[in-house]
Amino acid sequence: MYKKIILSSSLLLFSIQPNVYAEKNNDLITSVNKNTQKYASNQFTQMEVHKNKVKNQNSSLSGFEKIAENEKLKLYVNSESLSIKVKNKSNGYVWSSTLDHMEKYKLNSTWKQFVDSAITIDYLNMQGKLRKESITTHSANINLKKKANGFDANITFGHAKIKMKLSVQLTENEIVVSIPEANIVEMGKVKIVSANVYPFFGASKEDDIPGYLFVPDGSGALIRYEKNGVKMESPYSATVYGEDKGISSTIQSEDTNESYKASIPVFGVVHGEHQNALLGIIEDGDNYARIDAYKAGLSTEFNWVTSHFTYRYTYKQPTSKNQKSGKAMDLFQKKRNKFDIKLHYRILENENANYVGMAKSYQSYLVKKGVLKKKTNDSPMLRLEFLGGEKKEGLFWDSVVSMTPISDLPKYANQLESVGVDDFFIVYKGWNKNGLTGSFPKKFPFERKLGSKSEVKDTVKELKQKDVPLYFYTDYVKAYEGSSSLFGGKNIAKQVNTKAIMDEENGYNYYYLHPEKAISDAKKDKKKYKEYAMEKLAVDSNGNELYSAFNERHTSSRDKSKKSANKVLSILNSGDVDKTALYQPNVYAWGMTEKYLDIPMGSSNYLYVSDTVPFLQIVLKGYIDYYAPFSNFWSNQKEELLRLIDYGAYPSFYLTGNKSYLLSETPSRDLYTSEYKTWKSEIVKQNDAIQESLKLVKNESIVSREVLNEGVVKVTYSNNTSFIINYTNIPFKTSSLTVAAKDFAVMKGENSNE
């Protein structure tokens, strides 16, 4: 479809040689409108508009004393409220955790105290009533000690009498704020509920300065500062790694798709793109953190984003069996969640002061921590998931609908290779006994209808010879109702209100395995995988579901569950099984992720969000290969393909050998199009496009991404190769090249792969 036309060779003087892929045959009649509002919508990234130098707000240092300094930064502190200001020595920009001249603004005293104080806590007083107290509310007792790179402060709150230690340190280009668990003291019956730390750090008023808040929604989302825009009705509020299902389970309207989780504990503030930015990273306490963003107009006139830490969650304890009656008491957790808080605030400037810079900064942070390692091996650029079998409920017993027997896989691989598609891997799903939703957590034996043990081994061997990696789908969280191995409730994780954690998929209920049970199951299955020569695994749920379990005698806090999840993954990883492919893993599982499957390619479409950005993708590119959700379900084929190239994501297909409608009576009834025959041509088409583009930047990372025009994006990689992606219906022209409507162009760098 795309034909290579080399535009000009006279540009050899420059190191960049533009190649343009123009669409040749435009045979499809499309009644698509020319002037659409889509590209100005929040599903796309908007153009940078303000270039003027921003005015430094809240930069007054009166009342503050300098307490530490390094080559890059100066740290100032106010000894009464412990609010801080940080001066970036390279450009003199001052970041403040508070507001200057607060009397100017329409803030009541509670808000003023909240803004000014380093810490604001919610607590239960002696009578069990919920109260709020900031450091300045009742002039907390503060014992400030100067340290080499910052300060330590012991705080005793005036009324709550709760004691805490706050320490602020300067390191290189960041400020590290921590509140250690060991130093929290609760007096008598008083109980701490939650804490806010420097909530207004980097806050700005309405649209006084240009810029945006960054929130980790989906692939990443920006909330631009504006005065008369969409009004936010309630804050963006995302629990890091998703709501703890051990505490509460939110019920949504059945026709609403769930919003994305925050899979990384970061947030950011930009004051003038390419001028100043502040990136917040939650290092410790992430399991109990929430990221809150407020847009001006909601409660105050300020835009601010912060992290919020919960020591005691509230939960609903039902008092009647009939759940519909909704009779329940609101209770607080008895025991305090034990965790240290540690926050990094990174100061970025100039070309790094935007979401790309933040992503790069977070990337370097993860590299330093050893979570991300530079990719060296060659991995395929296309994912094909085959559904083996699925359960069909019957009158007396359930049967299995066979969709793709395992021995057919090499056949499909051969067919694809014969048409030039040879760079892919296969995930084989629903191979376990009784099919996909059949018998989890029990996986073995291999479903008879799909093949015998020797057939499995032969297929693995055959595909290995062809160099097509074969992954087997597995899961150590979901436990389907009625599965024989669930006998007795103790293997199931329970909520704090003693109900079992439960979820449903197409009307089929499943429980959540107790995290410890998952470990023992993984250990047991390990041998079986070896027996069947299953060398590679694609693990669902374990990387993205983080829940505490409150079973009697063996509880598992979220911290512990996280360790268990990683343990499960490391068990599956060790020995014969290589690194695993994970579905939407949270950041803590990235160290064990070889392939990131189903990466979010958008945000949750909140009305107040102004842009969607590929933050996750920029962090991962060059370190972990990531694959988009299935192309089967796209409704804008061309546009989504362009988005793959924009985001550096590889395509995925969900396939079956048999016709999809056989699944209509099964739990997989949502799979309404999957037949290999109907998708073959599209696989070839998308593979070609990816081979022409993303292959040139294999194992490279993204260095910049800019919006040239509404709906036109330029992404540049570390080998100087860049892509111009034109989402719009109008050709895009620059001085040197033209990118056709709904097409992309490649500009090769000098040290590209080819």
Added chain:
Amino acid sequence: MKKYKTHFKLLLIMISMIMMFPANTYAADAYKTYTLSVDGEEIKTQTAYEAVGILSNDQMIKPENLFIDQNNKIYVADSGSKEIIIFNQFGKLIKTIGKGILEKPVGISVGVDHKLYVADVVKETVYCFSSEGKLLAEYEKPDSPLFGKGQPFKPLKLSVDGRGNMYIIGEGAANGIIQLNKDGEFLGYFGANRASTSLYQTFKNFVMSKTGQRKGFMNVPIASTGIDIDQRGIVYTVTNGLESDAIKKLNVAGTNMLPESVYSTKSAIDVVVGNQGNFYVLSSDGYVYEYDSTGNLLFKFGSKEANVQRQGIFKQPSGIGVDTKGNLYIADAEQGIIHIFEPTEFTNKLHEGLAYFEEGLYVKSQKYWQEVLQLNSSFSLAHIAMGQAYYKQQEYKDSLNEFKLANNREGYSQSFWEIRHNLLEKHTGKVLSFIILAIFIYYLVRYINRKKDYFHGIKDKFNRFKNIKLVSELLLIFKLFRHPMDTFYDIKKLKKASFLSATIFYLLFFIEYLISLNFTGFIFNSELLERFSLFLIISIFFGALALFVIMNYLISTINDGEGSFKNVYIGTIYSLAPYLVFSIPVTLLSRVITINESFLFTFTTQLMVGWSLLILFIMIKEIHNFTIGETIKNILLTLFSCIITVVVLFVLYILLNQVIDFVYSVIQEVMVRV
């Protein structure tokens, strides 16, 4: 029969709706999109309309209704700011109209010469403005006697046709849509809804006196809630709260052109006509339905949530509009914004195919439908269209398959007719000569046989076989056709039938019933077997029979009936002789006839059932030795007691459930607390 089928479908849809739960990681949009599958159930599909943004403005507070004209200007009736707000196609505010005049504008329409017509429900007036905002006319309650003195005139929604006639929906205007001409003269009522009379209502009317009825709540039809008129003057209305006929497409005479089986919603609030003859319905529970011109559902999408601020999620949807590019605009009264949706590539393909399809260019549309089917292999309408296309190309086998996939009986029947026709043409000669040959041989054999009885031995054997007790008992059934009364005498007095033979017939009855369910030709198949579990069918089938037999026996014992239980048991199944004998031939017949000859099937079926019932009547009369009057009384009592028994069992079941629930919750509570 057909009516029951639709009810049945509704029930199934309801069941399937309850069963569907969210679990979707595929879609990037906040809401889900459904279409109708070939089974008539909602299934998920690719996003049909993508939420691309919102229209919001400080001035707009509570948009109630909107209208989009040919230049894609958007007119919004805003009851919050009490004015009409006009945006251009890029969402820029052009002007506001009617400040100070309007009190609560809730309906807006734009007629010829860009005249704005605004319904104000508080002022009880329809205002007409020029596009510049000048007030041109006010239309108040018509004084025509035809309008009715007691009738209120509280305009809610309105639409204007090409000649400037206004179609006004009024609050509580039960007589129908108020039709005014451009001078404000009352032309008449149009397209009234029918008052639905519930069973309870009928009962009440029957029992209560005339005055009592008048005092009680008047049973008047509900007024429509949304209206639109297309370029040809066809009026579309929707009515909130109606089960059937909620969506109507009315021609000039005011008759509904949509079939009764339109897949619709009970809470439709607004309707708008699209660009391809398609139309959109908005429901107050947050769904947008798109239909093709004949009322086939194409898509259903949207979602309503109270606390979520996401694109495409409504809080209080109030009005819908569509521009010339096919973009949808949906007003949200609570949020004070207008959601904008753009059709996706998928939908554009579908519309393209649909446009050709509507014009009858089936073959041309085939390409698009093929692409649609690649994206969703269960898309019902696409299969129908493909079937039509194949039919046009005389590829009847393919078209037959497509129609079968789409569950389309008419199309299937047509294709089948063609195939049958071709077959007949090809083979008539052979078949005819075969038949003639067979007849010839038969007579020949008979002729030869007359002289020398070759088949003597076989006849003997057959006679001996007939004399085996069970066989003779079974063969008794054929006697019923000639001498029904005698046969029951045989059964009752001479004991010529036994428990065993009756039981065999019961089983045979069931097997034949299953065969008829399973093997009746596609056109006439009720598909009970596919929809319900075999277990349910078995239990209902035998339950009903057992109930009848037992109740009939019990009733007749207290009614001086002579028949013993055994008599009733045997008699009942022997009465069904016509069914037992003819069911299989009728089933076979159904496989070779088309809709054109459907009377053959229905007639034979009815004959079979009617005959059986007649014999059943005779059976009860003879077995119990009743007069005709007594027999009728007995049958009515039997039916009544059957109903009572079912009700009692049902009540017991509910009570038992409650007890179990209670015990369970006590145990649970003890376990939690102790």
